[in-house]
Amino acid sequence: MIEHEEVNSGGPQTGRRLEEKVKAYILEKGMIREGDHVVAGVSGGADSVCLLLLLCRFRSLWNLTVTAVHVHHGIRGENADRDARYTQELCRRLGVPCRVYREDVPALAAGQKISVEEAGRIARYRIFRQVMDEEQAAAVAVAHHRDDSAETFLWNLIRGSGLTGLSGIEPVKDGVIRPLLCCGRKEILGYLAECQVGYCRDETNDQIRYTRNRIRHCVLPALEEMNSGASGHILAAAEIIGEACRWVEEEVENLLERYGQKEGNAVALPVQMLEEQRPFLRMQLYLSALRRAGCSVRDVGRRHLELADGLLEAAHGAAVQLPGGARIFRRYDSLVLSGAQEGEKTDFFCAVETCPFRCSVPDSIRPGGVMEFQLIERTPSLEFEKNQEKMYTKWFDYDKIKDRLSVRTRKPGDYLELMPGGKRKTVKSFMIDQKIPCEYRDQILLVADGSHVLWIVGFRTSEGCRVTEDTKYILQIKMIREGTQE
Numbered sequence: 449m450i451e452h453e454e455v456n457s458g459g460p461q462t463g464r465r466l467e468e469k470v471k472a473y474i475l476e477k478g479m480i481r482e483g484d485h486v487v488a489g490v491s492g493g494a495d496s497v498c499l500l501l502l503l504c505r506f507r508s509l510w511n512l513t514v515t516a517v518h519v520h521h522g523i524r525g526e527n528a529d530r531d532a533r534y535t536q537e538l539c540r541r542l543g544v545p546c547r548v549y550r551e552d553v554p555a556l557a558a559g560q561k562i563s564v565e566e567a568g569r570i571a572r573y574r575i576f577r578q579v580m581d582e583e584q585a586a587a588v589a590v591a592h593h594r595d596d597s598a599e600t601f602l603w604n605l606i607r608g609s610g611l612t613g614l615s616g617i618e619p620v621k622d623g624v625i626r627p628l629l630c631c632g633r634k635e636i637l638g639y640l641a642e643c644q645v646g647y648c649r650d651e652t653n654d655q656i657r658y659t660r661n662r663i664r665h666c667v668l669p670a671l672e673e674m675n676s677g678a679s680g681h682i683l684a685a686a687e688i689i690g691e692a693c694r695w696v697e698e699e700v701e702n703l704l705e706r707y708g709q710k711e712g713n714a715v716a717l718p719v720q721m722l723e724e725q726r727p728f729l730r731m732q733l734y735l736s737a738l739r740r741a742g743c744s745v746r747d748v749g750r751r752h753l754e755l756a757d758g759l760l761e762a763a764h765g766a767a768v769q770l771p772g773g774a775r776i777f778r779r780y781d782s783l784v785l786s787g788a789q790e791g792e793k794t795d796f797f798c799a800v801e802t803c804p805f806r807c808s809v810p811d812s813i814r815p816g817g818v819m820e821f822q823l824i825e826r827t828p829s830l831e832f833e834k835n836q837e838k839m840y841t842k843w844f845d846y847d848k849i850k851d852r853l854s855v856r857t858r859k860p861g862d863y864l865e866l867m868p869g870g871k872r873k874t875v876k877s878f879m880i881d882q883k884i885p886c887e888y889r890d891q892i893l894l895v896a897d898g899s900h901v902l903w904i905v906g907f908r909t910s911e912g913c914r915v916t917e918d919t920k921y922i923l924q925i926k927m928i929r930e931g932t933q934e
Contacts, residue, residue, distance in 0.1 A: 463642045466635055470502050471509075473630040477619045483511045484586040486625075487579050489572060490516040490539070490546075492531035492648040495591035497538065498636045499628055501645060503589060504542050516546045517579050519572045521553040523564065524650070531648045538646070549575050573624075580623065592617050593628040593636060598682040599663050610731075610750065615693045616686025632679060699729065700736045708737060714786035715741045719760055722783065730757055734776065737785040743774040751818065752808045759783055762802065769798040769855075771810035796893070800853035803923070807855055814891050815840075815906055817928050819855055824922045826915075840927035842903050844913040847921060851898030857890050861899045865912035875901055882907060895925055 474480050488503055490496045503514050518535040520528050532548050539546035557567035576588040597617040604613035619629050628636065640647060671678035703725070709716040715737040722730050731753045738745050748770050755768045756776040760783070767777035775798075776785050798807040803823040809816050823846060862875035879889050893905040903909045905927055915922055 463639050466631065466639045467502060467505055469630055470627050471506065473619075474506075474625075474627050477625075479587065479589075479620055479625040479627060480506070480510055480512065481586065485513045485515070485583060486587050486589050487576060487583065487585045488514055488516050488544075488589045489576055489591065490518050490535050491591075491650075492518065492535040492538075493591075493650060494636055494640055494647040495593055495596075495628065495633075497645060497647040498639055499589060499591040500538070500542065500544065501639075501643065502627065504544065514544050515579065515583055515585070516544050517576055518546060518548045519568075519575055520548060520550040521568050521571070522551060523553055523568075527648075527650075531650075534646070534648050547579060551575070577623070587623055587625045589625050589627060591628055592626045593631050593633060594683055595633045595664070595668065595679055597629060597686060598668060598679040599660055601682050601686050602663050602667060603660055611689055611693050611696070614686060615690035616683060618690070696729065696732055697736075700732045703729075703733060704736060704740060708740065709782075710740070711784070711786075713742050714784050716779070716782045716784045719778075719781050719783060723760060727757065734785060738770075738774050738776075741785055743786070744771075745774065748774065755806055755808045755818070756783075758806065765799065766802060766805075767799050768807055769796055769810070770808060771812065797854060797856040800855065809855070809893060812891065813857065813893050814888070815893065815927065819893075819895075820924075820926045820928060821853075822924045822926075824924055826919050826922055840905070842909050842925050843915050844902055844909075844923045844925070845915050845919045845921075846923040847919070848913040849897045849902075849923065851900070853902075854896050856894055856896060857892065858894060859899070862894070862896065862901050863899060864901050864904070864908070864910045867911050875904065878904065878907075893927075 480486065486503060488496070488500050490500050500514070500516060503512065506512055507514065516535065516539045518532055520532050522528070524531075536546050536548060551568075551571040553564055553568045553571055556571060557564045560567065560570075562570075573588075576590075579585070580588050600617055601614055607613070617626060617629060619626050668679065671682075675681065703721070704715075707718055707721045717733065717737060722733065725733065731750070734753050734756055735745050735748065738748070752768070752770050756770070759766055759768060759776060759778045762778050764778055764780050767775060769775050774785070776783060778784075796810065796813045800807070800821055803821050805821040807819050809819060858875050858879075863872045864875065864878060865871070866873055875894070876889075879892075884892070892907075894901050895903040895905070897913070900912055901910060902913055903925065913923075
């Protein structure tokens with residue numbers, strides 16, 4: 449659906465106030481300089497159309513040149529084709545060069561095992577930066593506005609984000625500028641109405657089954673009813689949090705420069721220094737050290753960092769495996785933060801050094817979550833057999849474990865014992881018998897005693913370490929998944 453029809457160069461008094469507001473914001477944040485070339489992301493929606501109009505209004509003021517970039521996501525069929533045609537026609541009438549790119553976003557999402565929304569964002573920014581480099585532009589302008597920032601704050605808040613996620617959308621970051629962050633959605637729509645400028649509507653934005661849409665259409669309006677300045681107050685809080693984040697980042701960088709020892713794609717930090725810091729600062733140190741080591745921290749959350757922090761009390765050799773291939777381990781008087789480079793495929797491995805012990809399992813390894821190891825002395829009153837069939841809690845005779853326990857994915861030579869001290873079956877044969885697809889076999893979690901696999905999590909246990917009446921110590925292993933008590 450396309451709203452309005454006419455395209456004029458500007459609007460009356462209210463429109464001029466918005467233009468002055470955005471112009472002052474651009475100058476305050478140092479977004480644009482005299483003679484700059486700017487790449488503008490234009491979807492055809494109201495926000496990006498407003499951004500394009502304003503940049504065109506400022507062309508003569510700052511001697512700007514503008515190129516519009518439209519990314520067709522290959523999702524919404526004829527409606528997406530309509531948006532591309534409309535954007536091209538609008539740019540033609542405004543005298544702005546327009547470059548249209550087509551991406552198969554669903555295929556990108558499936559290939560990287562991410563949401564379609566995230567895949568679309570990745571595709572857009574990759575193309576924006578490509579055009580920015582090709583045209584030697586000074587910046588990429590995108591159309592996030594004040595309400596978007598408030599939505600992002602609330603979305604990150606309910607997801608359990610840390611300070612960085614609550615610091616709001618930054619007006620200038622890594623060559624990307626957001627001139628409309630000083631404006632609300634109502635102001636943008638009012639400006640377009642006064643200018644009689646058309647824009648396209650994405651019908652999926654009205655579907656409240658999506659969390660962000662529910663925040664936009666239900667939560668924020670309810671907050672505005674309670675306090676008409678709710679969005680502004682949220683942004684003010686986000687700015688304060690952003691200032692706190694920047695202070696923390698400076699402290700972290702100073703500590704890393706002073707104490708961090710780079711070792712290839714790893715960084716070592718002294719345990720004594722870490723123990724002198726507040727827990728929150730330690731968490732930020734872990735994240736920054738992992739980034740400095742070239743590791744991906746995209747899926748590393750607070751629960752992973754808390755497990756890593758527990759290594760300060762652990763013995764030499766204890767380790768925590770993190771999502772994305774990152775690994776943190778205790779080495780005498782240091783913690784070493786290491787792992788795979790961004791995008792590198794890795795197997796999962798975590799050595800079990802002591803009991804009790806906890807390790808975090810990446811979401812990419814099934815079933816994901818946290819695994820707990822606990823050693824229990826066998827007593828006549830201890831009851832556990834009735835729970836033996838619980839899918840995510842298992843018990844083993846600790847004294848029969850011969851090698852070093854590990855939590856990992858499969859390796860050549862892995863086997864199960866199908867009878868105590870008797871018949872063996874390779875893990876590969878077991879997975880074939882269970883008709884587990886080849887592409888999933890390397891994603892299944894194992895608990896192993898050397899090559900002897902005690903537990904294929906979610907499937908079966910080995911008989912080789914079954915608890916008997918003669919068992920003195922029981923090793924209890926519990927898989928705790930998000931949203932469960934097991």
